[in-house]
Amino acid sequence: MRHILHRCHYHYTAIAQSPSTYDVLCIPKANIYRFGDPNSAQPVLRDVNWTVREGESWAVVGSGASEKTALLETLLGNMRISPPPPGGPFPSLSLKQSRPINESVFLVSFAHRQPAFSGGAFYDYTARYGVVREEDRVTLRQSMFPEESGLVRDSIKSFIVPNNFSAYHEHEQQDPTSQKEEKARRFEELIDKLELGDLLDLPLVALSNGQTRRARIVKALLEQPDILLLDEPLTGLDFKTRPRLLSLLHSLHASNNPRIIMGLRLQDPIPEWITHIALVQGGRVKTGDRSMMLNELDHAHIRETARSAASVVHTSNSNSEVLVDMQNVNVRYHERHVLKDINWTIRSGDRWHLQGANGSGKTTLLSVLTGDHPQSYTQRAPTSALTLFGIPRVAHATVQLRSRIGVVSPELYNAWPRARNMTVWEAIATGFDGGSSPWTRRARRGRRNWHARDGGELNEGERKWRADRVWEVLRGLGPHTWDGTAQGEATLVEEFARLSFAEIPAGVQSMVLLMRALVGRPPLVLLDEVWAGMDEGMVRAARAYLREGGAVVVVSHWEDEVPWGVDDGVKRFKLENGVGTVTMA
Numbered sequence: 403m404r405h406i407l408h409r410c411h412y413h414y415t416a417i418a419q420s421p422s423t424y425d426v427l428c429i430p431k432a433n434i435y436r437f438g439d440p441n442s443a444q445p446v447l448r449d450v451n452w453t454v455r456e457g458e459s460w461a462v463v464g465s466g467a468s469e470k471t472a473l474l475e476t477l478l479g480n481m482r483i484s485p486p487p488p489g490g491p492f493p494s495l496s497l498k499q500s501r502p503i504n505e506s507v508f509l510v511s512f513a514h515r516q517p518a519f520s521g522g523a524f525y526d527y528t529a530r531y532g533v534v535r536e537e538d539r540v541t542l543r544q545s546m547f548p549e550e551s552g553l554v555r556d557s558i559k560s561f562i563v564p565n566n567f568s569a570y571h572e573h574e575q576q577d578p579t580s581q582k583e584e585k586a587r588r589f590e591e592l593i594d595k596l597e598l599g600d601l602l603d604l605p606l607v608a609l610s611n612g613q614t615r616r617a618r619i620v621k622a623l624l625e626q627p628d629i630l631l632l633d634e635p636l637t638g639l640d641f642k643t644r645p646r647l648l649s650l651l652h653s654l655h656a657s658n659n660p661r662i663i664m665g666l667r668l669q670d671p672i673p674e675w676i677t678h679i680a681l682v683q684g685g686r687v688k689t690g691d692r693s694m695m696l697n698e699l700d701h702a703h704i705r706e707t708a709r710s711a712a713s714v715v716h717t718s719n720s721n722s723e724v725l726v727d728m729q730n731v732n733v734r735y736h737e738r739h740v741l742k743d744i745n746w747t748i749r750s751g752d753r754w755h756l757q758g759a760n761g762s763g764k765t766t767l768l769s770v771l772t773g774d775h776p777q778s779y780t781q782r783a784p785t786s787a788l789t790l791f792g793i794p795r796v797a798h799a800t801v802q803l804r805s806r807i808g809v810v811s812p813e814l815y816n817a818w819p820r821a822r823n824m825t826v827w828e829a830i831a832t833g834f835d836g837g838s839s840p841w842t843r844r845a846r847r848g849r850r851n852w853h854a855r856d857g858g859e860l861n862e863g864e865r866k867w868r869a870d871r872v873w874e875v876l877r878g879l880g881p882h883t884w885d886g887t888a889q890g891e892a893t894l895v896e897e898f899a900r901l902s903f904a905e906i907p908a909g910v911q912s913m914v915l916l917m918r919a920l921v922g923r924p925p926l927v928l929l930d931e932v933w934a935g936m937d938e939g940m941v942r943a944a945r946a947y948l949r950e951g952g953a954v955v956v957v958s959h960w961e962d963e964v965p966w967g968v969d970d971g972v973k974r975f976k977l978e979n980g981v982g983t984v985t986m987a
C-alpha cells in the first residue's frame with residue numbers, strides 16, 4: 403500500500419484553521435523501539451506513518467495482541483519513537499502541553515488481563531465465593547471516590563488533586579465544590595448508561611467479569627483523560643451490553659470528552675462509527691479510511707475454517723456416562739439469590755455452550771461444579787443434590803476434583819504465579835494435578851519428581867506417560883500450529899517449551915493455560931472466556947484441537963467462538979435471572 407507521508411500540525415499552529423484539521427496524534431514516518439533499545443536494535447514497529455486528525459474515529463486492529471498493544475503503548479509514551487515527533491517525544495500534539503501524558507492519555511486493556519497482585523505466589527481467587535475478607539471489602543462506589551471514602555489516608559490527601567477538572571478546563575476554573583458535583587453528576591450518568599447502579603455497594607471482588615470491565619471503563623472516564631485507549635473493550639461483554647457501550651463511546655468521542663481509540667482483533671466486527679483503521683501486522687502499520695482498510699482487513703483476515711473441518715469424533719448419547727448431575731442447586735449471598743434450583747446433567751462427550759448475560763451466574767455455576775464454591779458442600783438431600791463422577795460432591799477431596807476437571811478462566815489467568823522461574827513445559831505439566839507446581843517439595847531441593855494425586859511421588863511408567871503427554875499437547879497446540887503451516891515443528895516446540903512462562907505475551911500465556919487444562923486428559927474441561935488476548939491463528943488451532951476429546955463446557959458471549967456447530971450436537975445451557983434452561987442447537 404502506498405503511504406502518504408503526513409506532516410504533523412501542532413495545536414497552536416492549527417488553531418487558526420478549522421477545528422477539523424487539528425492533529426490529535428502524529429507519528430511521522432518513524433520506527434518504534436522499546437525504551438533502552440538502541441536504533442541498531444530490531445524495532446518493535448517499523449516505518450510507522452500515522453496521523454489522527456480531530457473528528458476522525460480510529461480503531462487499531464491487530465492480528466497479534468502484542469503488536470497491537472505496542473502501538474497503543476506508544477500512544478501512552480511507553481515506547482521510544484525514532485525520529486521523535488516534532489515538538490517532543492510523545493505523539494499527542496493537540497493536547498494541552500501543560501498536562502503530563504499520564505494524565506491525558508489512559509489505556510484500559512481487556513486483552514492483557516491484570517497479572518496477579520500476589521508478588522508471584524498463586525493467590526486463592528476462590529476467596530470471592532466465600533465470606534469476603536476485610537481487605538476485600540472495598541465497594542464499587544468507594545473505589546470510584548477513594549479520596550472521599552476513607553480509603554486514602556489523611557496524610558496523603560493533600561497530594562491528590564481531587565480530579566483533573568481544573569487542569570483540564572483551565573479557562574473554566576471551577577471551584578472544588580462544583581468539581582465534585584460535576585464528577586458526581588458524570589458518575590451517575592455513566593453508572594446509569596452502563597447499568598451498574600444495583601452493584602454500587604457490593605465489594606469489588608463480588609463483581610462478575612463483565613461487571614468489573616464496565617466499572618473499569620467508568621473509573622477511567624472519571625479521570626477525564628483527553629484520549630482513552632480501550633483495548634478489546636467488547637471482550638467478555640454480553641450481547642445486550644455491547645451496543646450500549648459502543649453507543650456511549652460514540653457519543654463521548656463525538657464530544658471529545660474524551661476522544662476514544664479502540665483496539666480490536668482481526669476477527670472483531672468494526673463498529674459502524676469508526677471512520678479510520680490502523681492495521682498492525684508483521685511489525686508494520688497500515689493506516690487509512692474505513693472503506694480502503696476494510697479491503698485490507700478482508701485480505702488479512704483468514705476466515706475461520708475449523709467449523710467446516712472434519713466432523714467431530716466424539717459425541718455423547720443418552721447412555722454416555724453421567725459426569726455431573728445437579729438437582730435443584732442453589733447459591734445465595736444474603737438476599738442475592740444467584741442460582742435458583744438449577745438442574746443440569748453433563749455426560750461424557752457432551753459439548754455445552756454455557757450462556758447468560760454478565761452477572762447471570764455462569765462463573766458461580768462453574769465454581770460449584772469444580773467444588774471451589776463453599777456452597778457446593780451444601781447441595782445435599784433432601785432439597786438438592788450435586789453428584790460429580792458418580793459420587794456426591796461432599797465425598798470428594800477438592801484437590802482430586804482438580805485433576806479430573808481441566809479449567810481455563812479469567813480468574814485462573816489472573817491468579818497464575820508469574821514471578822517464579824517456571825518454564826512453559828512446567829506450566830503445562832501442572833495440569834495433571836491442577837496445582838501451580840508439577841514437582842514435589844523434595845524435588846525442589848534437588849531431586850525432581852512429579853507430584854502424585856495422593857501427595858506422594860510417581861513411578862517410572864507414570865512419569866514417562868506424563869512427560870510424553872506434555873510433548874504431545876505441545877505438538878498439538880504449539881506455535882507451529884498457529885500460522886497454519888506446521889513448519890519447523892520439532893525445533894519450535896522445543897524452544898517454546900523452554901521459554902519462561904512469565905515472559906511470553908499474554909495471549910500465548912492463555913494458550914499455555916489451555917494446554918495445561920487438556921494435558922491430563924480430564925473427562926471434563928471448562929473453558930471460560932478462553933480466547934481473550936489470543937490472536938486468530940491461536941484461536942483457529944485451539945478450536946480445531948478441541949473438536950476431539952472429553953466433555954467440554956465453553957463460556958462465551960459470542961456464538962461464533964464456540965468450537966462446534968449444530969452438526970456436532972452442541973447443547974446450550976442458558977442462565978437468566980438465576981434460572982437455567984437447556985436448549986439444543
Ligand SMILES: Nc1ncnc2c1ncn2[C@@H]1O[C@H](COP(=O)(O)OP(=O)(O)OP(=O)(O)O)[C@@H](O)[C@H]1O
Pocket residue numbers: 530531532534604607608609610611612613638735738740758759760761762763764765766767
Ligand atoms: N460475594 C458476593 N456477594 C454478593 N454477590 C455476589 C458475590 N459474588 C458474586 N456475586 C454476584 O453474583 C452474580 C453472578 O456472578 P458471576 O461471576 O457468576 O457472573 P457471570 O455470569 O460469570 O458474569 P460475566 O459474564 O460477567 O463473567 C453477579 O451479579 C455478582 O455480582
